[in-house]
Amino acid sequence: MIVSLSLIVVRLFSVFFFMQALTLLPTTYASFYVNAQEPAVRLDLLVLALNLFICVLLFCYPRVVLVGLSLARNGDAMKQDAVQTFQAAAIAVIGFYFAVDGLQDLVYYHIYLWNLGTYQLTGQPLSPQDTAAYWTAAIQVALGVGLVACAVGLSKVFNWLRNLAPSANSNT
DSSP: OOHHHHHHHHHHHHHHHHHHHHHTTTHHHHHHHTTTTTTHHHHHHHHHHHHHHHHHHHHHOHHHHHHHHTOOOOOOOSSOOOHHHHHHHHHHHHHHHHHHHHHHHHHHHHHHHHOOOOTTTTTTTOHHHHHHHHHHHHHHHHHHHHHHHHHHHHHHHHHHHHHHHHOTTOOO
């Protein structure tokens, strides 16, 4: 049961992210239709297509995000702590969100730099703000992947901390 709930959470997340990307489709398509030769417009369309593709894959294969969970299909899964499993799934989904969001920015900056080199445009490739945003996106991807990879361990730490709290029934 808890395994099914964890998979449902991942699929709901993919639907949310898909709908969020879908709201950008009309403006991106209109910009592409008007300025198809502009590299930045093609870049926006490529990033949007990447987001939609990742969301569809995530909906079809939700166990990819739950890589660290032992998702047994028999009765042993019922014996596990349900809160810990569901909490680990939520941590993995949050990590996946941050990883995909950072990946979107990294793809944008890499293709932007590639376009600068391809068309021999002069000047500073990235402004200081863009350089900071690039490194922020790289760190965001690394931390997001770290959350996905360490979701079970973090959930165990949170459960351990929760168990340290004094119970409501104790008189001391």
